[in-house]
Amino acid sequence: MAIPANALTSIVARWEFADGNPLMGAAMIGVYRPGASILHRLPAGVKLLGLLVFTTAVLIWRSPITVAIGLFVVAVGYLSAGYSPRVLLAQVWPLRWIVILLVPFQWWLGGWRSAVAIVGTLILAVAAAGLVSLTTRIVDLLAVLDRVLSPLRRVGVDPERISLLIALSIRVVPVMLELVDTVREARRARGAERSLRAFATPVVVRTVGYSQRLGDALIARGIDD
Amino acid sequence: MITFEHLSHRFGDRPVLSDITCRLAEQRIGIIGANGSGKSTFVRMINGLATPTEGRVLVDDLDPARHGREVRRRVSFLFSDPDAQIIMPTVGEDIAFSLRRHKLTADQLDQRTAAILDTVGLSGYVEHPAHLLSSGQKQLLAVATVLVTEPDILIADEPTTLLDLRHTRAICELFATLTQQLVVVTHDLNVVADFERVLVIDEGRIVADGDPGECIDFYRRSMGVR
Numbered sequence: 218m219a220i221p222a223n224a225l226t227s228i229v230a231r232w233e234f235a236d237g238n239p240l241m242g243a244a245m246i247g248v249y250r251p252g253a254s255i256l257h258r259l260p261a262g263v264k265l266l267g268l269l270v271f272t273t274a275v276l277i278w279r280s281p282i283t284v285a286i287g288l289f290v291v292a293v294g295y296l297s298a299g300y301s302p303r304v305l306l307a308q309v310w311p312l313r314w315i316v317i318l319l320v321p322f323q324w325w326l327g328g329w330r331s332a333v334a335i336v337g338t339l340i341l342a343v344a345a346a347g348l349v350s351l352t353t354r355i356v357d358l359l360a361v362l363d364r365v366l367s368p369l370r371r372v373g374v375d376p377e378r379i380s381l382l383i384a385l386s387i388r389v390v391p392v393m394l395e396l397v398d399t400v401r402e403a404r405r406a407r408g409a410e411r412s413l414r415a416f417a418t419p420v421v422v423r424t425v426g427y428s429q430r431l432g433d434a435l436i437a438r439g440i441d442d
Numbered sequence: 443m444i445t446f447e448h449l450s451h452r453f454g455d456r457p458v459l460s461d462i463t464c465r466l467a468e469q470r471i472g473i474i475g476a477n478g479s480g481k482s483t484f485v486r487m488i489n490g491l492a493t494p495t496e497g498r499v500l501v502d503d504l505d506p507a508r509h510g511r512e513v514r515r516r517v518s519f520l521f522s523d524p525d526a527q528i529i530m531p532t533v534g535e536d537i538a539f540s541l542r543r544h545k546l547t548a549d550q551l552d553q554r555t556a557a558i559l560d561t562v563g564l565s566g567y568v569e570h571p572a573h574l575l576s577s578g579q580k581q582l583l584a585v586a587t588v589l590v591t592e593p594d595i596l597i598a599d600e601p602t603t604l605l606d607l608r609h610t611r612a613i614c615e616l617f618a619t620l621t622q623q624l625v626v627v628t629h630d631l632n633v634v635a636d637f638e639r640v641l642v643i644d645e646g647r648i649v650a651d652g653d654p655g656e657c658i659d660f661y662r663r664s665m666g667v668r
């Protein structure tokens with residue numbers, strides 16, 4: 218099916234870095250972006266296995282050199298899939314606070330090598346996972362998951378429910394971010410920027426409302442079939 | 443065919459629908475009435491989203507309170523807020539979610555998806571992130587996800603409330619082409635003006651029923667609008 222890939226990417230990129238604020242990109246973590254690269258065409262199961270091997274390897278051989286090699290591999294991965302370094306940055310951007318806290322702590326505890334190894338491994342794991350979800354459609358990921366989880370059927374767990382749950386969690390993130398933004402704007406418009414209550418109350422009320430509507434829609438779309 | 447038999451409903455001790463008996467056989471039926479008059483509760487009974495405290499509703503002789511799944515397979519429901527209806531990250535994946543029980547091959551799935559997106563005017567959006575669509579486009583996608591399963595009856599509860607004029611018209615034009623039975627709750631009286639039948643609900647009762655022109659006039663007068 219023909220899709221205007223360039224137009225699409227540019228819409229996503231514009232949305233992602235609105236106001237030059239890479240934080241906006243956080244909303245786009247792991248959202249599939251169509252493309253024709255080798256990574257895009259690789260079966261989802263192979264990518265998941267690769268991710269597992271890669272993450273295990275950097276965890277086992279935790280060292281600055283491993284981090285350097287891993288970073289090279291991940292960067293080549295992003296570039297070969299047609300993504301700019303900014304996309305890579307957007308994937309790991311949510312980690313910034315953890316990094317800022319962890320680096321001095323690990324440095325003090327075990328020296329700079331340990332700090333680089335541990336924080337580097339964390340960043341690598343997130344970046345690599347991000348690359349897999351950017352290049353893989355959720356349905357394909359879910360299909361693999363269904364297969365991997367199918368032994369659970371014997372103990373009475375429905376794997377489709379689990380994968381649906383995962384799909385829902387992915388879905389809810391952008392909705393919640395938008396909701397929080399709306400409430401923040403409304404609060405600013407009414408000059409109550411600093412009031413926690415003026416923030417928390419509408420967020421909770423709207424979240425409950427949204428989950429009720431979502432529940433209705435799920436029933437109506439045959440979730441219990 | 444939808445039949446209400448002495449159906450009443452209360453939330454706590456507050457009556458919301460009072461002894462409603464009617465038979466909905468026309469192809470396109472509009473439901474209008476003031477905020478809080480019970481319209482949503484009325485239509486939610488039809489696919490079992492709400493269960494009456496007294497009486498019952500039958501869809502082709504099936505009671506949604508007992509045969510929820512069978513009824514929901516025939517009756518699709520469209521809500522006002524498309525954000526709550528779209529579950530999967532991309533347009534194509536959300537359509538595929540509706541068809542997950544239909545045991546289609548990848549090719550068949552692609553074809554059905556392309557066909558329904560073409561019907562609602564979203565062709566070319568298969569791989570588009572669903573939450574980056576405009577609200578009008580999201581609602582068109584929501585329509586596609588409910589129509590693709592080919593229901594016998596489509597219920598829509600204020601489907602155009604959040605839409606601009608252009609997308610409202612797109613939805614109406616789409617409704618006009620449908621062959622299934624259509625029950626539409628709306629505050630936009632133009633939406634139901636050319637339907638076969640309109641019900642006016644007030645405080646949980648059907649206060650006018652019949653020709654759209656007359657019912658809409660009645661409703662306007664009762665609201666003090668000339």
Ligand SMILES: Nc1ncnc2c1ncn2[C@@H]1O[C@H](COP(=O)(O)OP(=O)(O)O)[C@@H](O)[C@H]1O
Nearest residue numbers: 453454458475476477478479480481482483484
């Ligand atoms: N889940 C609920 N619990 C309690 N009261 C409700 C609930 N849903 C609706 N109501 C009340 O029932 C009445 C009818 O609601 P509704 O059917 O949504 O009306 P409409 O769709 O015509 O605006 C309203 O007064 C509303 O407050």
Ligand SMILES: [Mg+2]
Nearest residue numbers: 481482483599
């Ligand atoms: Mg309502």
